[in-house]
Amino acid sequence: MSGTGIGQPVRRKEDQRFITGSGRYTDDFQLEGQAYGYFVRSPHAHAKIKSIDSAAALAADGVVAVLAGKDLAADELGGLICGWMVHSKDGSEMKAGAHPALAVDRVRYTGDHVAIVIAETLAQAKDAAELVEVDYETLPSVSDGLKALESGAPQIHDEAQGNLVFDWELGDKAATEAAFASAAHVTKFSLNNNRLVPNAMEPRAAIGAYEPASGDYTLYTTSQNPHVARLVLSAFVQLVPEHKLRVVAPDVGGGFGSKIFIYPEETVCAWAAGKVKRPVKWTAERSESFLADAHGRDHHTDAELALDAEGKILGLRVHTTANLGAYLSTFASSVPTYLYGTLLSGQYNIPNIYVTVDGVYTNTAPVDAYRGAGRPEATYVVERTLDAAAREMKLDPAEIRKRNFISEFPHQTPVIMNYDIGDYPASLQKALELIDYKGFANRKTASESAGKKRGIGFSTYIEACGIAPSAAVGSLGAGVGLWESAEVRVNPTGSVEVLTGAHSHGQGHETTFAQLVSERLGVPIDNVEIIHGDTNSVQFGMGTYGSRSGAVGMSAIDKAIDKVVAKAKKIAAHMMEAAESDIEFADGNFTVAGTDKQLAFPEVSLAAYVGHQFPTDEIEPGLKEGAFYDPTNFTFPAGCHICELEVDPETGATEIVKMVAVDDFGRIINPMIVEGQVHGGIAQGIGQALLEHGIYEPESGQLLTGSFMDYTMPRADDLPHFDVGLTETLCPSNPLGIKGCGEAGAIAAPAAVMNALSDALGVMDIPMPATPHTVWSILQQTN
Amino acid sequence: MTTVSMTVNGKAVSEDVEDRTLLVHYIRDHLRLTGTHVGCDTSQCGACVVHVDGRAVKSCTMLAAQAEGADIKTIEGLADGDTLHPVQAAFKEHHGLQCGFCTPGMIMCAVDMIRRIPNLDEKTIREELEGNLCRCTGYQNIVKAIKAASEEMRA
Numbered sequence: 050m051s052g053t054g055i056g057q058p059v060r061r062k063e064d065q066r067f068i069t070g071s072g073r074y075t076d077d078f079q080l081e082g083q084a085y086g087y088f089v090r091s092p093h094a095h096a097k098i099k100s101i102d103s104a105a106a107l108a109a110d111g112v113v114a115v116l117a118g119k120d121l122a123a124d125e126l127g128g129l130i131c132g133w134m135v136h137s138k139d140g141s142e143m144k145a146g147a148h149p150a151l152a153v154d155r156v157r158y159t160g161d162h163v164a165i166v167i168a169e170t171l172a173q174a175k176d177a178a179e180l181v182e183v184d185y186e187t188l189p190s191v192s193d194g195l196k197a198l199e200s201g202a203p204q205i206h207d208e209a210q211g212n213l214v215f216d217w218e219l220g221d222k223a224a225t226e227a228a229f230a231s232a233a234h235v236t237k238f239s240l241n242n243n244r245l246v247p248n249a250m251e252p253r254a255a256i257g258a259y260e261p262a263s264g265d266y267t268l269y270t271t272s273q274n275p276h277v278a279r280l281v282l283s284a285f286v287q288l289v290p291e292h293k294l295r296v297v298a299p300d301v302g303g304g305f306g307s308k309i310f311i312y313p314e315e316t317v318c319a320w321a322a323g324k325v326k327r328p329v330k331w332t333a334e335r336s337e338s339f340l341a342d343a344h345g346r347d348h349h350t351d352a353e354l355a356l357d358a359e360g361k362i363l364g365l366r367v368h369t370t371a372n373l374g375a376y377l378s379t380f381a382s383s384v385p386t387y388l389y390g391t392l393l394s395g396q397y398n399i400p401n402i403y404v405t406v407d408g409v410y411t412n413t414a415p416v417d418a419y420r421g422a423g424r425p426e427a428t429y430v431v432e433r434t435l436d437a438a439a440r441e442m443k444l445d446p447a448e449i450r451k452r453n454f455i456s457e458f459p460h461q462t463p464v465i466m467n468y469d470i471g472d473y474p475a476s477l478q479k480a481l482e483l484i485d486y487k488g489f490a491n492r493k494t495a496s497e498s499a500g501k502k503r504g505i506g507f508s509t510y511i512e513a514c515g516i517a518p519s520a521a522v523g524s525l526g527a528g529v530g531l532w533e534s535a536e537v538r539v540n541p542t543g544s545v546e547v548l549t550g551a552h553s554h555g556q557g558h559e560t561t562f563a564q565l566v567s568e569r570l571g572v573p574i575d576n577v578e579i580i581h582g583d584t585n586s587v588q589f590g591m592g593t594y595g596s597r598s599g600a601v602g603m604s605a606i607d608k609a610i611d612k613v614v615a616k617a618k619k620i621a622a623h624m625m626e627a628a629e630s631d632i633e634f635a636d637g638n639f640t641v642a643g644t645d646k647q648l649a650f651p652e653v654s655l656a657a658y659v660g661h662q663f664p665t666d667e668i669e670p671g672l673k674e675g676a677f678y679d680p681t682n683f684t685f686p687a688g689c690h691i692c693e694l695e696v697d698p699e700t701g702a703t704e705i706v707k708m709v710a711v712d713d714f715g716r717i718i719n720p721m722i723v724e725g726q727v728h729g730g731i732a733q734g735i736g737q738a739l740l741e742h743g744i745y746e747p748e749s750g751q752l753l754t755g756s757f758m759d760y761t762m763p764r765a766d767d768l769p770h771f772d773v774g775l776t777e778t779l780c781p782s783n784p785l786g787i788k789g790c791g792e793a794g795a796i797a798a799p800a801a802v803m804n805a806l807s808d809a810l811g812v813m814d815i816p817m818p819a820t821p822h823t824v825w826s827i828l829q830q831t832n
Numbered sequence: 833m834t835t836v837s838m839t840v841n842g843k844a845v846s847e848d849v850e851d852r853t854l855l856v857h858y859i860r861d862h863l864r865l866t867g868t869h870v871g872c873d874t875s876q877c878g879a880c881v882v883h884v885d886g887r888a889v890k891s892c893t894m895l896a897a898q899a900e901g902a903d904i905k906t907i908e909g910l911a912d913g914d915t916l917h918p919v920q921a922a923f924k925e926h927h928g929l930q931c932g933f934c935t936p937g938m939i940m941c942a943v944d945m946i947r948r949i950p951n952l953d954e955k956t957i958r959e960e961l962e963g964n965l966c967r968c969t970g971y972q973n974i975v976k977a978i979k980a981a982s983e984e985m986r987a
Contacts, residue, residue: 060924060925060927061924061927063932064923064924064929064932065924066932067929067932067935067936068907068916068920068923068924068929068932068935068939069867069907069908069910069911069916069920070865070866070867070868070906070907070908070910070936071867071908072867072932072933073866074866074869074933076866076870077860077866079861079864172850172852248967249931249933249967250869250871250877250879250931250933250934250965250966250967250968251869251871251931251933252870252871300931300932301931302869302871302931302932302933302934303930303931303933303967303968305967332870334873335871335872335873335874335877336873554931555930555931555932555968556930557930721927722927724927725927725930725968725969725973728969728970728971728972728973729930729967729968729969729970730970731970732967732969732970732971733967756872756873756874756876757872757874757876757877757965758874758876762876762965762967763970764961764962764965764971765957765958765959765961765962765964765966765971765974765975766955766958766959766961766962768958768970768971768972770954770972771970771972794970
């Protein structure tokens with residue numbers, strides 16, 4: 050089917066409401082009788098709470114209630130959880146401290162949650178929050194992951210002695226040591242992966258509501274996975290039984306991982322609504338987002354690469370210290386372990402890998418998944434270290450990659466993953482052509498004569514997406530299986546509603562999912578409605594993250610459509626008095642093979658509901674089918690990003706001249722949307738490489754980059770035009786051949802940019818973000 | 833409390849508001865025009881851009897009282913009935929939005945940009961977008977949409 054089917058750049062169905070101001074985000078809701086919540090937060094990075102006096106606040110105009118950690122504890126609510134168990138080398142379980150939604154006797158980072166003030170108006174709540182007197186006894190704090198492991202560092206949770214949550218390993222240590230012993234060349238490289246603040250443009254928000262008559266709670270919230278929020282709030286926090294809690298995630302203004310997690314504020318709003326018997330609304334101010342949204346990355350890594358004389362990789366040894374922040378966020382433990390160590394083989398045939406990761410508590414905001422989640426960190430280690438090796442061995446960076454590419458599939462890496470398919474030379478070759486690699490030397494000469502330093506950098510990345518096969522992730526410690534569900538509901542008139550457990554917060558599911566239905570059922574795309582984000586409408590689902598909604602979410606829809614078609618064929622056979630095996634379905638029409646008998650899809654759907662003479666022992670009325678799809682493997686999107694840039698040695702300013710991305714995402718449903726995803730990912734990757742940095746002041750533990758005035762978000766004039774291309778190998782692990790495209794840019798771009806910068810400066814050791822000051826300082830040292 | 837009166841999307845409005853009420857909060861919370869968004873607290877993101885007497889203004893940078901007597905246009909008032917403004921149509925055509933949160937501010941900013949500057953090129957558009965943050969699109973398709981709308985409106 051052309052026009053609106055698979056592979057077409059269909060304009061987005063959801064756009065009409067967004068371009069006219071008719072979107073409905075959480076903060077846009079005003080519930081009858083709603084009160085406003087404002088959080089009292091810790092001004093200290095680490096302190097004991099000696100007392101909280103809320104008398105003055107309670108007496109202030111409009112104040113409804115002031116609730117603190119002891120009130121939460123009195124109601125016997127559970128703490129927030131980390132849903133992924135990681136074991137240390139010695140087999141012991143990770144050492145997780147308690148994570149109450151409101152602190153009881155201790156605060157552990159600046160912005161930690163102390164109390165909520167609820168008032169008639171937001172201004173009254175804010176004013177009264179100033180009147181809550183909290184007597185703190187400040188304690189020494191530590192914000193750096195390496196320093197937190199030093200002896201004598203402040204102890205943050207009693208459960209994790211020395212602040213070590215886990216020391217995890219993966220791979221064969223002895224075999225890797227043997228590979229290093231036989232190596233002709235060993236490259237050693239230390240690198241940082243800077244702390245990032247996700248900064249979706251819509252700040253987090255929540256409205257809790259409670260119906261006394263029924264005991265029903267509703268939570269409107271900015272979530273990427275409302276069902277998981279409901280499960281955690283009912284089963285673990287034990288706010289209310291699952292069937293008494295509805296979670297609604299309406300239009301959500303970007304997530305990038307930061308809206309996966311079950312946070313204190315959302316939990317407290319739902320609980321507080323029951324306490325004050327009226328809706329309680331909270332919307333983060335941006336400064337609160339900086340303080341209390343889960344941050345991303347923050348690794349220190351030492352890597353060693355063993356190579357033979359020809360530049361073939363023999364082994365990789367990696368030790369990483371991962372800063373996890375002050376509490377373990379929902380998926381925090383999985384990010385620097387199973388989403389990181391498992392990707393350290395990159396696109397390369399590396400026979401031996403051994404990785405150790407120390408997960409560390411610090412007095413900083415919790416660190417969890419942010420676009421790419423572990424895979425950008427892995428790509429950065431592999432791609433930077435390989436470039437360091439190429440420089441040392443005087444090999445062309447494209448050539449050393451070609452020598453090491455995996456070329457036969459399936460390929461079992463030494464770090465769990467089994468790559469199902471790919472064509473890495475193809476994406477490299479296409480990217481080399483797009484950037485005109487042959488012409489680079491001339492361009493470099495031209496730059497030099499203009500007083501500029503020009504560099505080119507490669508990132509041939511791989512990621513594991515389509516998260517995830519339930520049995521596999523279960524064996525690795527995930528608390529839940531990561532399948533997805535769908536229900537395809539055909540109305541009597543032939544229009545179709547799809548209920549999906551995936552959640553769209555910018556990805557365009559209302560369009561791409563409808564394209565699949567349109568393609569398969571021959572239904573006009575305007576007759577397809579995608580319903581998501583409300584636990585009252587949709588059966589259980591796992592939500593959207595890890596580039597999973599195409600590979601997993603759409604596969605579930607596809608499977609449900611299979612069932613719809615199978616049943617519709619039965620009905621059509623009955624209606625046309627033919628054998629079911631003779632019924633064919635194509636382009637929205639049922640035909641009897643070898644005859645001119647034909648029924649359109651709406652004729653069959655109408656009969657499904659209004660027919661009177663079904664043989665009910667064979668066919669039940671109705672046309673509605675559900676499916677749960679559990680993938681058989683991760684998917685492995687891969688590709689090549691190349692960055693070409695120019696540095697002004699006078700100022701240290703870096704200008705990206707050209708950014709090329711060639712990605713293999715498997716089957717593309719909507720190329721326009723896929724390109725948009727790549728653009729956005731690259732922008733975040735460039736932001737990490739050159740601009741963004743979450744910095745805590747070492748002594749005080751205050752977040753120095755706590756607003757858009759201090760934290761450099763990429764703006765339109767910071768970014769180049771991106772040249773995007775595609776190659777395609779169809780993923781064999783799901784029925785649609787999809788791999789996923791949401792994270793590639795953020796995964797690939799930092800290494801490409803930093804390798805280009807290293808090429809320009811002739812220096813490998815450059816920290817991210819490479820701000821003009823950083824670059825200028827390095828140039829002063831090297832000149 | 834202060835009484836403020838202004839015209840919003842062609843309609844006269846008047847209401848008592850607390851003195852410290854920002855224009856953006858008046859528009860969102862009092863008038864219930866929630867297409868105008870709040871994305872930061874430092875006047876950096878531009879999600880709240882509206883037109884005040886025909887010029888693009890971040891509505892978090894002024895008090896409602898300062899808009900006394902002004903003619904305000906928000907994203908809800910941009911289309912002509914069911915006919916989209918060319919900038920709105922271009923954002924849809926060129927995929928200039930993903931999550932949609934920055935979009936109203938981007939569109940209101942772009943309409944003013946096109947009004948002020950003839951023959952917008954890519955570099956100028958990127959510079960003019962300095963005051964508007966988008967986390968989803970990498971700006972490429974926003975730039976493309978504004979350029980296309982500009983060319984269409986000049987034609």
